[in-house]
Amino acid sequence: MYGRKVKLRFLFVTLILVTLILTVFLILKSLEENVVFFQSPTEIKTLSELDTNKIRVGGMVKKNSINVNSDEVNFIITDFKNEINVSYSGAVPNLFAEEKGVVAEGFLKDRNFFSATKILAKHDENYMPPEVKEALEEK
Amino acid sequence: MKKKLIPYSIIFIFLIIFVVFYKSLKDTNIYTPETKINNDIPIFSADLLLLNENLTSNKIFELDKFYLLNFWASWCVPCRDEHSILMKLSKNNKLTIIGMNYKDNKKNAKNFLYELGNPYEKIIVDKNGTNSIEWGAFGVPETFIIYNNKIIKKYIGPLNQELMIEIKKIIK
Amino acid sequence: MIYSVVGHYSLILGLCAGLILIFFSIQNFKNSNQLDTKILSFSFLQFFFVLISFLALIISFVISDFSNETVFNNSHTTKPLFYKISGTWGNHEGSLLLWLLVLTLFIFIFLLRTKNQPIRYKILTLGFQQLIIIGFFLFLIQTSNPFNYLFPAPDEGLGLNPILQDPALAIHPPILYLGYVGSSIIFSSALAATTLKMVSSSWAIHIKKWVLISWIFLTLGILLGSIWAYYELGWGGFWFWDPVENVSLMPWLALTTLLHCILVLERKEILTSWVIILSIATFTLSMCGTFLVRSGILNSVHTFANDPERGLFILIFLFALIFLSLFIFFFFHQTSKNNSSNFFWLSKETSILVNNWFMMYFLSVVLIGTVYPIFLDVISSQKISVGPPFYHKLIAPFLIPFLFAMAIGPRLKWIRSDLKDKFYLISLLIISILMSFFIIKNFNINILINSILIFSALYLFFITLRDFFIKKYKNFAQNTAHFGFSLLILSILFNNLFSSEIITNLKVGETYDNSKTKIVFESINQKKEKNYKSIIANFNITNSEGINNKLSPELRIYNQPNITTSEADIKTTLMKDKFIVINLVQNQDYFNVRYQVKPFMLWIWLSVVVISLGGLVSFLQKRI
Numbered sequence: 001m002y003g004r005k006v007k008l009r010f011l012f013v014t015l016i017l018v019t020l021i022l023t024v025f026l027i028l029k030s031l032e033e034n035v036v037f038f039q040s041p042t043e044i045k046t047l048s049e050l051d052t053n054k055i056r057v058g059g060m061v062k063k064n065s066i067n068v069n070s071d072e073v074n075f076i077i078t079d080f081k082n083e084i085n086v087s088y089s090g091a092v093p094n095l096f097a098e099e100k101g102v103v104a105e106g107f108l109k110d111r112n113f114f115s116a117t118k119i120l121a122k123h124d125e126n127y128m129p130p131e132v133k134e135a136l137e138e139k
Numbered sequence: 140m141k142k143k144l145i146p147y148s149i150i151f152i153f154l155i156i157f158v159v160f161y162k163s164l165k166d167t168n169i170y171t172p173e174t175k176i177n178n179d180i181p182i183f184s185a186d187l188l189l190l191n192e193n194l195t196s197n198k199i200f201e202l203d204k205f206y207l208l209n210f211w212a213s214w215c216v217p218c219r220d221e222h223s224i225l226m227k228l229s230k231n232n233k234l235t236i237i238g239m240n241y242k243d244n245k246k247n248a249k250n251f252l253y254e255l256g257n258p259y260e261k262i263i264v265d266k267n268g269t270n271s272i273e274w275g276a277f278g279v280p281e282t283f284i285i286y287n288n289k290i291i292k293k294y295i296g297p298l299n300q301e302l303m304i305e306i307k308k309i310i311k
Numbered sequence: 312m313i314y315s316v317v318g319h320y321s322l323i324l325g326l327c328a329g330l331i332l333i334f335f336s337i338q339n340f341k342n343s344n345q346l347d348t349k350i351l352s353f354s355f356l357q358f359f360f361v362l363i364s365f366l367a368l369i370i371s372f373v374i375s376d377f378s379n380e381t382v383f384n385n386s387h388t389t390k391p392l393f394y395k396i397s398g399t400w401g402n403h404e405g406s407l408l409l410w411l412l413v414l415t416l417f418i419f420i421f422l423l424r425t426k427n428q429p430i431r432y433k434i435l436t437l438g439f440q441q442l443i444i445i446g447f448f449l450f451l452i453q454t455s456n457p458f459n460y461l462f463p464a465p466d467e468g469l470g471l472n473p474i475l476q477d478p479a480l481a482i483h484p485p486i487l488y489l490g491y492v493g494s495s496i497i498f499s500s501a502l503a504a505t506t507l508k509m510v511s512s513s514w515a516i517h518i519k520k521w522v523l524i525s526w527i528f529l530t531l532g533i534l535l536g537s538i539w540a541y542y543e544l545g546w547g548g549f550w551f552w553d554p555v556e557n558v559s560l561m562p563w564l565a566l567t568t569l570l571h572c573i574l575v576l577e578r579k580e581i582l583t584s585w586v587i588i589l590s591i592a593t594f595t596l597s598m599c600g601t602f603l604v605r606s607g608i609l610n611s612v613h614t615f616a617n618d619p620e621r622g623l624f625i626l627i628f629l630f631a632l633i634f635l636s637l638f639i640f641f642f643f644h645q646t647s648k649n650n651s652s653n654f655f656w657l658s659k660e661t662s663i664l665v666n667n668w669f670m671m672y673f674l675s676v677v678l679i680g681t682v683y684p685i686f687l688d689v690i691s692s693q694k695i696s697v698g699p700p701f702y703h704k705l706i707a708p709f710l711i712p713f714l715f716a717m718a719i720g721p722r723l724k725w726i727r728s729d730l731k732d733k734f735y736l737i738s739l740l741i742i743s744i745l746m747s748f749f750i751i752k753n754f755n756i757n758i759l760i761n762s763i764l765i766f767s768a769l770y771l772f773f774i775t776l777r778d779f780f781i782k783k784y785k786n787f788a789q790n791t792a793h794f795g796f797s798l799l800i801l802s803i804l805f806n807n808l809f810s811s812e813i814i815t816n817l818k819v820g821e822t823y824d825n826s827k828t829k830i831v832f833e834s835i836n837q838k839k840e841k842n843y844k845s846i847i848a849n850f851n852i853t854n855s856e857g858i859n860n861k862l863s864p865e866l867r868i869y870n871q872p873n874i875t876t877s878e879a880d881i882k883t884t885l886m887k888d889k890f891i892v893i894n895l896v897q898n899q900d901y902f903n904v905r906y907q908v909k910p911f912m913l914w915i916w917l918s919v920v921v922i923s924l925g926g927l928v929s930f931l932q933k934r935i
Binding site for chain 3: 054
């Protein structure tokens, strides 16, 4: 039969292969679970069934739509075709303002109502999140 | 054979990465204003340069009339070159020329007009460049032709004789 | 005006010096008895030219010369002098010029300080480094010249993005770049050593200093960026797994692994392939970071609007370097044949190798998490983002064996060893089990992984702590760094577990009260500074123990450009930070208030400083 060394080496290679496959599997699996998809208000309107996972919604904050009370910020995200109501309790970024691009992360309650857990901040007023840009261009 | 397999496959993988990066670069995430031809013009309100007034866009652009919107700044060298063309176009009464003064200083802008003449009927001040972004302008100089509140033609860079003839054809 | 001209031509002269240097190196390489003195003087000259043009840019910023486009875009006369100067590298053009400055400085120092190495090796390193430098020169002059010229000169500039007007961020880029650029020296020298087939112990000893230098700067650079994000962005966190942050972490992981491999290579000629690949990886990952950040293809909260054309240049440049190094690696590198036979499972090098694999795993997790969205977008044009849970889930469990190997590994001997001091190892193990059990019971931690993590970090903590008191234990540097790491993991864990947060909207005069904390919004003051107006809110916060704190967060409304930033008010004590930040919601009377109690924040910063201190000690240490 084979010598001890060859056997050992064979064992070693299989071990490495198995760990490699396991790691790749693990990474892909948790990628799948932790990925957040982006949708525009129009896409949400046309959804056949509601997504229960965390998603991101992007568009413009509609003019005169921000309304604040003591524990919530409410506003409307629009892509100039469709709109969605967002309620959010949390800290708002500095560049959050009406008629500016916004991306909200959270969960869909129904097709017209979105409960956000996070509003993404930007550093630069001229910077537009790509999702928003694309969604706005499609209109 | 076996020895060469590894280098080749690694090089292949890197090539794929290159292609992917290259493609995503083409479709970059940064908001570079796209050519929005045949799109409605944005709605805005802005200060005027020469008059102490604040106008909304529907006051500036009326329906059924041709407008030429020119983005310019006193610090922009090509703007100087195309200014004579704008002066010529301003004599055409079918066309109203509106200026958008981009990221400029008021005093310099006024000096510029004093020196080279003023082809503009109205000049909108866009001090920080946000208005221009909404319009989808890349920089200065840039020229849009507007009819019925739609952008029907867009020229990036300075105007020249040929483009002037083309513009005259459009408004006929 | 005049400064821009001087700066511009000085850049072009620097580029010429680079071309001349390449020419001389080829000549010198052919008959290599002695290092040509011309090479030394020209590389000094090159550094000098870049320095001149960098100074010219600084002066243009200081005197607010708006005929320079870069100054016009990024400065303003009302800006304080400090930020006028830091504004020089706060923008794309200036930061590239800084890269170039450090690049030329480092290669000059390299030529001066490298003794006892073959001349051909020095010349070849210089040659590779010049390729990088020339690439940067072309990039700078072609696509992002900092001396572009505006006519007529505007009277006033557009101002620096206020979020960048911050002391930590003023020194963050230079420090980080020192780390990045240091890795370029490692890259060139590894390529040169591979070509000349001299990847050996003596080379490892020589390159170790450079590895340490760049490692220290990279560590500190990341720390500064993180501190900045903590108090300026107002999210009350220090690490968000944001792509831009990941991009600086990846070279760090590669560099740390490289550092450990070099330690092995110093003593024994194994792991040569590892060392070469990691040297290449560190620099390409740094470059890749620059590419991803500067081209804007990454979807990050830190992204600033910029120009995709520049990205194309970096991309082509980056891949040219990658293919060049791949070619050199496969063509010239031969693995020594007798390496696998004399591996013994219980030895220092085995434990380092095991941790290398763990590091590679962490690196690939971060890499995949960062670039996966880009790939998916290209392939299926789905827009996604990968959130922190992904990283936590994949990294936390593997930290446990990693920490154990960190604790035990250094105690092993090279080549072949058995465990000594078994008594101490086991007794400390028991102590940490008891300690962590106590902590878990007392504070109701119910996540298994966290409890085991606390236990393993404590174990590393005790072992390294004990080693400080053993005089005969020589490896002080390593011990300091590992001690710092255990402290870091512990502080991060406690910080995550025991942070509390209140977010509410309040009007002036209103009070928020839950059973534990009472927040009274007492008043607001307004203040006018040179380049901004500020609204200062006064809060009185009482916690359950009746301790009173007055905190005054601030909102700054900058005049040029017109941007609002929140300045958090942070009360730092040894054990915890109290952090409050406000934001004004447009057209509303409500202020958005976020109050956080974050334990051990100070310890997170301190432990990173301790880690880099370990590097510094090793750098200053004379080799015994």
